[in-house]
Amino acid sequence: MKKQKGEKKGNIFTDFGTAVVKGDWAVKLTLLWMGAGYAKRKQYGRAIVMTLLEIGVIVFTLRFALQYVPKFNTLGTVVMEKVFNMQTMKSEMNDYDNSFLILLFSLFSFVIWFVAAAVWIANVGYVYKLQLKAERGEKLNTFKQDIHSLVEENFHITLLSLPTLGVVVFTMIPIILLVLVSFTNYDQQHMPPNSLFTWVGLDNYLSLIGGGGLTVTFSYAFVRVLGWTLVWAFFATFTNYFGGILLAMFLNSKWTKWPKFWRTLFVITIAVPQFVSLLLVRNFFSNGGIVNTICANIGLTGFLRDIGMISTSYIPFLSAPGWAHVMIILINIWIGVPYQMLIATGVLTNLPADQLESARVDGATPAQIFRKITMPYLFFVTGPTLITDFVKNINNFNVIYLLTEGVYTTTNQLMANSQAKEVDLLVTWLFRLTQDYYNYKMSSTIGVVVFIICAVFTLLAFNKVTGGAGKESDYA
Numbered sequence: 001m002k003k004q005k006g007e008k009k010g011n012i013f014t015d016f017g018t019a020v021v022k023g024d025w026a027v028k029l030t031l032l033w034m035g036a037g038y039a040k041r042k043q044y045g046r047a048i049v050m051t052l053l054e055i056g057v058i059v060f061t062l063r064f065a066l067q068y069v070p071k072f073n074t075l076g077t078v079v080m081e082k083v084f085n086m087q088t089m090k091s092e093m094n095d096y097d098n099s100f101l102i103l104l105f106s107l108f109s110f111v112i113w114f115v116a117a118a119v120w121i122a123n124v125g126y127v128y129k130l131q132l133k134a135e136r137g138e139k140l141n142t143f144k145q146d147i148h149s150l151v152e153e154n155f156h157i158t159l160l161s162l163p164t165l166g167v168v169v170f171t172m173i174p175i176i177l178l179v180l181v182s183f184t185n186y187d188q189q190h191m192p193p194n195s196l197f198t199w200v201g202l203d204n205y206l207s208l209i210g211g212g213g214l215t216v217t218f219s220y221a222f223v224r225v226l227g228w229t230l231v232w233a234f235f236a237t238f239t240n241y242f243g244g245i246l247l248a249m250f251l252n253s254k255w256t257k258w259p260k261f262w263r264t265l266f267v268i269t270i271a272v273p274q275f276v277s278l279l280l281v282r283n284f285f286s287n288g289g290i291v292n293t294i295c296a297n298i299g300l301t302g303f304l305r306d307i308g309m310i311s312t313s314y315i316p317f318l319s320a321p322g323w324a325h326v327m328i329i330l331i332n333i334w335i336g337v338p339y340q341m342l343i344a345t346g347v348l349t350n351l352p353a354d355q356l357e358s359a360r361v362d363g364a365t366p367a368q369i370f371r372k373i374t375m376p377y378l379f380f381v382t383g384p385t386l387i388t389d390f391v392k393n394i395n396n397f398n399v400i401y402l403l404t405e406g407v408y409t410t411t412n413q414l415m416a417n418s419q420a421k422e423v424d425l426l427v428t429w430l431f432r433l434t435q436d437y438y439n440y441k442m443s444s445t446i447g448v449v450v451f452i453i454c455a456v457f458t459l460l461a462f463n464k465v466t467g468g469a470g471k472e473s474d475y476a
Contacts, residue, residue: 016121019128030127034120037127041134045143050123057116065109072106075099075184076196100192103184107177111168175451182444191438204445218442221418221429226449228325229425232400233393235329236336241386243333244340245378249370251341252348263345266338274335278402281331285317286407292317318407321422328423332399347381348374383465390461391454395427426450 019027026040034054035047071077076097083094133140141149150158182204190197210219247266251259269277285291292314295301304310317327351374359369379386400423410421419437420429427450430443 012118012122012125015125015128019124023124023128024131027124027128027131030124034123037124037130041130041140043130043140043143046146053116053119057112060112061109064105065112068102068105069109071097071102073199075102075198079196080193096193097196098192099184099186099190099197103180104177107173107180111173178444178447181440182448184441186440186444187442188438197441200441204441207442208445208449217414217417220414221420222446224415224422225420225424225426225429228422229394232325232329232396232425233390236332236393236396236399237386237390239329239333240336240340241382241389243337244342245344245375247337247341248344248348249374252345263341266341269335269338270342274398275402277335278331278399282318282403282407285327285331287312287314287316287319291315318404319409324404324408324423328399328403331403332396335399343382343385344378347378351377384462387458387461387465391458394425394450394454396425397427397431400425400428401431 020031023030026037029036033051035049035051038044038047038050076099078094078097080096081094082091084090085092130140183199183201184197185200185203186197189195207218208222250256251263256262283289292301295315296313301310301313301315304315305312310316316323318324355373356369359373364372404421404423408421408423410416412422415421419433419439424432426446430446430450433439433443433446
């Protein structure tokens, strides 16, 4: 479509600047009254909507936001206490500040103002476009036509408005709140409404990398928990990935008898709720569980004690460092491989048959076919899934928590001082800090670190994997 005279393609800010400079009096009045430009063009429906929106923002600011935003820099100064009321002759609570509500509602106000500012800027640019259309003698849409367009050519706006609102309210605001809390001293000693918390800058992050203060041991625990988190994510991802591929190839082999029967047995581990399976396995491998009983009866426990591998009357499958780490990875293989097997089975059924046949005709061995055709094709198709699985395992709360909670107790005093265990992932550590110790400042800091790790890895890995985009023809 040919560009009309006076219109230039630009972003929302250039359109706004052009409108302010070249707009008529109605466009300039729109800077103060958002419905002015529509009222001049007799678009009274739009004028009413924008005027009500403007009034709503003003009322929200005066009646709500100004109660909290002015206190945002301190997060409150008035501590809750009882004061004697001379009029009622009773002790009553004073008009105290709640640091968390100040933080939350200030953030909510900032979001509302940001959205209102974006609408205000876009509105001025749109009114200027209406001015240009009117000067060209074009017919302007009525309010009824505007409503009709929202269910026709602009239906995508209507369709995405509610999900976008949900993302802002339930995703963006909580994430920003998490980041803000990590810059405060919000913990059990500063718990609203009885106490106040305030800004501490980068102190919490410095504690994770070796800073002083009461959280001096957090740096010690952080390095070890982060190391185990990455080791766990690597082994949990790749053992399941390659195990699932090998199992799928085994079941798809023409030499395998009753493949449907075996596939059904493996799928049962998916059908049973994971928390049920993990709790049962935890009881099996506990210090007094059935596995330890069997090992003691056959003499394995005594043998391991004789050669110095254990110093107890039981095998600490889930209660000692090293043992617990290995067992968690092995148990996760049992749980995760069947799921990867189903994915690999679906991909293997779509392997390029002509390439496989050509390779066989050329005398390629099964190992060469697997290395040169099968595995590259599988990685090409499932590469993005492999990345998401790695990130998911960094945050794999269920396996670690359900297998070790109530079974594993750390004997490392420095770890215990930070409420951490050797088998903790970052996500289980921050959960325990939040639920058991109300250390919201450090749990938020750890949460931000987890987010950064996952975001950086995902961006780099997806860029590497999708860097080969366009190679679909290699498998066509």
